[in-house]
Amino acid sequence: MNNEKPLSSDEALILLSKRYPELTVLTDCVNSEEYEKERLVFNRKFDFRPAAIILVTKTEQVQTIVELANNATFDLTVKSGGHDHEGECSATDSWQINFREMNSVLPTLDGIKIEKDYKIKKEQDGLRVTIGPGARFNQIKPVLDEHNLGIPHGTCKTVGIAGYTMGGGWGPWTRKYGMACEYLVGATIVLGDGQCLQLTENDTDTNKQQLLWALRGGGGLSYGIVTELIFKPFVLPFIAFSFTIDAHRFFPGVDTVTIIEFWEDIVKEGKNPSLIGTNLKIEAQHVQTNEDRTPDAELKCSMNGYFGGTFLELVEAIIAWSRLLNKNNQLEAEKLTSWIKDKANKAITVISHILPEGETLTPEILRDNWPFNWDTTHDLNLDPDCPAPHKLTSRLANPEWDDTSRKALVRSLQSPLLPTFDEGNNNGEQFKFQTFITLGAIAGNFYESHDDSTDRVSSAFPYKKQLFTVQYQAWWNQPTRVENECDECEECDETGGIEEKRVNRKFSNRVQDWIETCRDFDIPHTGGAFISFKDASIPTERYFSQNYQDLIDVKVDHSEDPKILFKSRKTIL
Template identity: 40%
Template sequence: MNAIVEKLREAYHLDKVPSPIILYNCSENQEKYHKHRQIFNRRFEFMPAAIVLCVTTEQVSVAVKFTSKHNLPLRVRSGGHDHEGECSGTDTILLDLSEMDKVEINSARGIAQIQPGTSFQKLTTLLADVNVMIPHGTCATVCIAGYTMGGGWGPWTRKHGMCCERVVGATLVLGDGTIRKLSMDGNLDERELLWAIKGGGGFSYGIVTEFVIETFELPFEMIKFQIEWNEYCYVPENKMFALRDSTPTLAVLQAWEAVIASTDLTANQLVGTNLKISAKHHAREDGPVNPCTVSHNCVMYGYWEGDENSLWEFIRHRFELTGRYTVKILGKAGCNHKHLPYGEHLMSSWDRYSFHNMNQLKQGLEGLPFPPDEDQPAPHKITSRLVNAQGLGEEGRHKLLESLTSPLVLPGNKHFGLFTYITLGAIIGNYYQHVITPEQKTKSAFPYKDKLFTIQYQTWWNETEKEMEEGQNNHVYTRVNRALDWMDVCRDYAIPNTSGAFISFKDSSVPTKTYFDKSYEDLVKIKQTHVKDPHNHFRSRKTII
C-alpha cells in the first residue's frame, strides 16, 4: 500500500472521522484513479500522489491538517475547469470535491445551500423546478465553487450581476483545518473572509464546502437564442471553410456594444449576452488590415426575458442594418416551460466552436443547436482583458479587429479542429447601472463591476475522440504553436480603452495583481491575517500570494 495513503487513513481513524475513498496509482483502482486525475484542460496531464474523494467538511479538514503536518503539496478540484490546471498537480494530495453535490433550497428564505461539486446542469434544473434561479455560467459541466470565487460571469449578469454578489454565507476550512461558518452578520474576520471568496479567486483563503446563495424568481418566459453573421460554408475543392457573406465585423461589433450599453427597457430584457468572433488568416503580403471592411464569422448569444414576438422585434430594431444574418432559437425555459429541464435546454456552452458541427458542414448538413462536443474536455489556452466603462471607441474597435486578423492564424485550421477566436461577455446592464448602490458594490472582492465587457481570447484543439486517440501523431500539432503565438501577441496587443484581466479566464503569464486590481492589497492582508496558513500551503501560481 502507498505509504502516504496508509498514514492518511490513520489520520482519519485518529480523528474519528470516516475515511473517504482514497485513490492512488496502483493496479486495484487504476481505472478510477485515471478518471479522477483528468482535468478539463487536456493540455495538462497530472499524476497526483493520492486523490481523496471527500464527501464531508470534516473529511476535508482532516486532509488539510494532514498535508500541513507532513508538508505535502495540496490541490483542490470540484469540476476541474481551471484553465491553467491549478486544480491538480503531479505528486500532490488532490482533494476531489466532485462527490459533494448536495443542494438544499429554502424558498421561504430565498436562499440555496449548495455544495462545491454541484454542476450547473444539475443545479439549474433543481432550482428551476421550484421557480427560482441564481446567476450561473454558460458551461453545463462547470461546478459552482471555482466559478463563484472567480466572480461568476454568465447569461444573467446584465440583470442580476455576477454570482458572487449573491453569496451571503459559506462554510470554509482554514489552513489549520478549522471549520468556519461565514455570514454577512458574523464577526469582522468572518465578514472579511466572506468578502474575499466573493470574487477574490479560489483556494487562497481556504476550502469552501458549502455556499449560501440568494435566489431570484425564475421569469415566466426565457428564450436562449443566437444570431450569426458571415456563416461558414465548406469548399470541398480546397478542403477549406469560407465565409458565405462579407458583412463588416465592425458593424456587428458596434451594434452589439450599443445594445449592452443601452438603458432602455427593451435592452433590459436581454438579461445576458456574449459575442463570439472567429480569428482569421491575413497574409503579410496583403498589406495592412482594413478594420472597416474586414469580415469574420460572428455569433451573438443571448438570454431573452419575454416571448418570441418581442425577441424578433428587438432583433429587427437593433440589428437590421448590420447585414444579412440568421437567427436560431436554441432553447426555452421559465415558469411557462416547466416540462423542459432547464439544465438540458439552456445550458450548452457559449464559449466553444464545435468540431462536430464543422464536420456536419463538410457533409452538407446543418450543425446541431446543442453540439455533443461543446462541453467536452480538450486542450486549450485562454487569456483576457476587460473594456473600460466608456467602451472601446473607434480606435479600440479597430485594434481589436486587427488582433483577430493575423498571419499566425493559418488557413485550414478549422479542418483540423483548431479554433482561434474571442468571446466578448457583457457585464454592464441594469444590475450594475441601476440596481446595486455604490456602497453595495464594496460588498464583494470582484474588482471590475464598472467594466463594459470582458474580452476572452481562446484557442482550442484536438477535440474529437478520434483526434485524442491519435495523440501526438496528429496534423493539428503542425499548427498549434503558431496559434499559441497568436495568443501571446493578443495578450500584449495595444487596444485602447482596455485593462485588467478576469481570473476565471486564467492565464499564468498575467501578473496576479492585474486580476484583482483595487482589491489586491486587501485580499493579501486577509490571507495573511485570517486564513491560518503561515506557510502558504493554500497556493498555486495564481493564488493571491
C-alpha cells in the same frame, strides 16, 4: 519552532485512513482505472499525477487533511469541477482534495426544504439554495428549474460551482442579474489551521465578513477551502428565450468593426433591459503577413443571448437592432422587414425557452410571426463543451472604449501564426482548431443601478464598471495519452481521430503563440483581466485591480495560513 520531522505522504495517508476507514483515496498504482479518470483536468494540455486523490464526503475530513498538511511535506491541491483553464486544481505528487462526492443541491424557504415540484412564484427573502462545492451546473440547474428558481450560471454545463463563483461567475444572465458571486450569501470554509467557520451575510464579525467578501470574486483557493456554498436564488423570469444570431449571415457584407459597434449599442447602459445577457463570438483568421491585417475584415461572428420577454417582443427587438445596422444602407421599413424575414431563417436560431405554466408556443405563432430556426427545448439550456487542450487570455473593455479599440481588436484577430482554414483552423470540425474571442456583456441593468457602498458585504469582483470581458481562446485536439471516453458530454470519444489529431501537432505551438501576441496587443481603452479566464502569465495584481491589496490583507489576517498551504500560481499570495 516545531522540531518534529515532517510526515511523508505515505505516513500521512496511513494516519488519514485510520481515522476515516470509509474514505476513498485513489492512488497512482497500476491498473487503477478510477485514478486514471479522476486525475484528468478539463484542459487536456495538462497531465498531472497527484500522489493521492481524496474523495472527501464531509467538512471534518477536509479539516483533518489540512491539519496533516501542516506537518507534512506534500502540497495540497483542491478540485471541484476541474475546469480551471491553467489546471490549478491539480499537481503531480500533491494531495488532491476532490469534491466530486460533495455535490448536493438543497433549495429552502425560511430554512425548510422546498417540496418536490413546488414552483416558487415570487421573490422572497427566505429563499436559499445550499450547494456542495463539487456540484456542476448540469446537477444544479435541474433542481432549481423544478422550483422555478435560478442563479446566474455560466454557459457550460460541467463547470463546477465553487471555482466559478470564487472567480466571479460571468454568464448569459449578467446584464440583468450581475455576476454569480453577488448571490453568495454564506459559506462553510476550512482555514489554514484546520478550523472551520460558517460565514453568513448577516454576521457582525468583521473577520468573517471580509472572508465572505473575498470569496465573492476574489479567486479560488486563496482564503480557505470551501465545503458548502449558500446562494440567494432569484425567481426565473416569467418568460424567456435563448437565441443565436449568425451575424455574418444576417448582415452579409458588413465589416466586423461595425458589427462590434452594433452589439455595443445594444448592450449599453440603459438600453434593452429585456436583454438578460449576451456575448459576441468572433472567429480569428489566418493572414499571410502582419501587414495584411486590416480593420475592415469581415470575420465570422455570432451573437448569443437570453431575452426576457415574449416571442413577439424578441422579434421586435431583433427588427429594431437590425435598423441600427441598416442606418447606412437606408432600406425603407417595409423592405427592411422582408429583408430580415428572408435572412432570418438561415441566420437566427431560437434555442430554448421558459414559458408560463400551461402555455406552449404554437406552430402558428412561430410560422406566422417569424421564420426562425426553432429548437423546442424547454428551459434555458447549457452548452455541452468537451474537454480538450486550450489556452486563453483575457482583458476588459473600459468605459472609454471607442473606434480605435474596435479596429485594434479586429486586427489582433488576424495573424500569420494561425493555421489556414484548410490546415484546420475551421472553428467547428471535429479534431481541429478553434481560435476566436468572445465579448461577454457586463454593462446592463444590474451594475448600472448597483451601489457597492449600500451592500452589507459587497463583492471582490473588481470590474463592475467595465463594459464587457474580452476572452481570447485557442482550442485544439491532440492524441490522448490515456484511453478515456468523454464523461462530460456523453457524446464524443476522446480516443477517436488519432491520425487527424496528430496533424494538429504542427500548429498547436503557433496557436498558443497567437494567444501570447493577443495578451500584449495594443488595444486602446482596455485593461485588467478576468480571473475565471485564467492565464498564468498575467501578473496577479491585474486580475484584482483596486482590490488586490485588500485581498492580500484578508489572506494574511484572516485565512490562518502562515505556511501558505493554499497556493497555486494565481492565488493571491
